[in-house]
Amino acid sequence: MTSKGTFIDFIKSRYSCRAYINKPIRDNTIKELTSIISNPPVGPFGNIVRFELFNELGSEFCRVEKLGTYGFIKGARSFVAGAIKKSPHAMEDFGYIFEWFILKATELGLGTCWLGATFQRTILTKAMQLADQEIMPAAASIGYSGVKLHLLDKKIQMYTKPRLRKNRDSLFFDMETKEPMKKGFPDIYATALEMVRIAPSATNRQPWRILYDSKSNTFHFILHRTLVYSQVAKLVATVDLQMIDMGIAMCHFELSARELGASGTWKILKPGPKPRYRNEEYIVSWVGE
Numbered sequence: 001m002t003s004k005g006t007f008i009d010f011i012k013s014r015y016s017c018r019a020y021i022n023k024p025i026r027d028n029t030i031k032e033l034t035s036i037i038s039n040p041p042v043g044p045f046g047n048i049v050r051f052e053l054f055n056e057l058g059s060e061f062c063r064v065e066k067l068g069t070y071g072f073i074k075g076a077r078s079f080v081a082g083a084i085k086k087s088p089h090a091m092e093d094f095g096y097i098f099e100w101f102i103l104k105a106t107e108l109g110l111g112t113c114w115l116g117a118t119f120q121r122t123i124l125t126k127a128m129q130l131a132d133q134e135i136m137p138a139a140a141s142i143g144y145s146g147v148k149l150h151l152l153d154k155k156i157q158m159y160t161k162p163r164l165r166k167n168r169d170s171l172f173f174d175m176e177t178k179e180p181m182k183k184g185f186p187d188i189y190a191t192a193l194e195m196v197r198i199a200p201s202a203t204n205r206q207p208w209r210i211l212y213d214s215k216s217n218t219f220h221f222i223l224h225r226t227l228v229y230s231q232v233a234k235l236v237a238t239v240d241l242q243m244i245d246m247g248i249a250m251c252h253f254e255l256s257a258r259e260l261g262a263s264g265t266w267k268i269l270k271p272g273p274k275p276r277y278r279n280e281e282y283i284v285s286w287v288g289e
């Protein structure tokens with residue numbers, strides 16, 4: 001918690017901002033952003049993210065904004081991109097750490113939008129000057145949120161249905177009965193689950209499912225893949241947007257649970273719980289203390 005609020009506040013107030021006021025980010029805010037991206041946390045699986053802030057000056061991507069984002073993002077002059085070394089669980093760690101950054105930017109009063117698809121990857125990849133084995137899974141536009149929504153935003157929002165989320169009963173299940181999860185855990189975790197439910201995800205697919213084992217106070221995180229994304233993941237072998245979504249869910253869960261006083265650790269259980277469907281994959285468990 002800071003003077004500006006809690007992670008839970010920032011999770012609740014964040015949304016995908018696609019229309020920005022066409023003015024530069026103030027110098028002192030740039031300083032704060034620079035300090036934030038210089039000190040990101042390590043991901044739950046031990047990977048780190050290298051951030052770059054492309055502020056309007058000198059960035060080809062920002063100058064050709066329309067080209068860069070295919071016109072999906074209006075008025076943004078600045079972008080932040082992240083790079084991570086290829087390694088096991090790099091996508092989950094990327095999602096976790098980049099979402100932490102998104103929440104810190106929300107705290108500074110900035111609007112952001114995750115960009116995993118509607119931007120010209122080659123331009124930003126070049127600007128990132130990737131090291132050997134590094135990949136750039138996603139980026140974000142960043143700036144002051146515009147009040148009026150552009151017509152195009154409305155179209156995109158119809159398609160991605162912002163703020164519309166699946167209900168709890170379709171996301172969270174009891175390990176034993178396989179029925180929707182009944183409350184039988186501390187209130188803290190009810191809030192942490194709600195923070196997962198309202199998390200952003202690529203095209204708002206919300207691919208996370210959680211199974212709760214009341215005997216061990218353990219929350220098992222399962223990836224429920226959307227068919228189109230499993231095909232894309234195979235094509236673009238290195239970037240897996242739904243695994244990034246999983247990292248975002250882990251970030252929301254852990255930050256809000258810890259903020260409310262819970263403690264626990266991430267563990268990959270062997271064997272993990274058996275997935276219920278063919279398109280499901282067990283990822284990790286939060287073992288509450």
Ligand SMILES: Cc1cc2nc3c(=O)[nH]c(=O)nc-3n(C[C@H](O)[C@H](O)[C@H](O)COP(=O)(O)O)c2cc1C
Pocket residue numbers: 014015016017018072113114115116117118119138156160161162163198199200201202203204241244245248
């Ligand atoms: C990994 C990831 C990639 C995304 N890529 C894009 C993108 O390329 N273009 C875009 O306009 N929105 C993108 N989004 C934003 C989602 O469409 C948005 O989070 C979702 O529709 C929910 O809306 P909300 O963020 O306003 O709550 C992405 C989100 C995530 C998590």
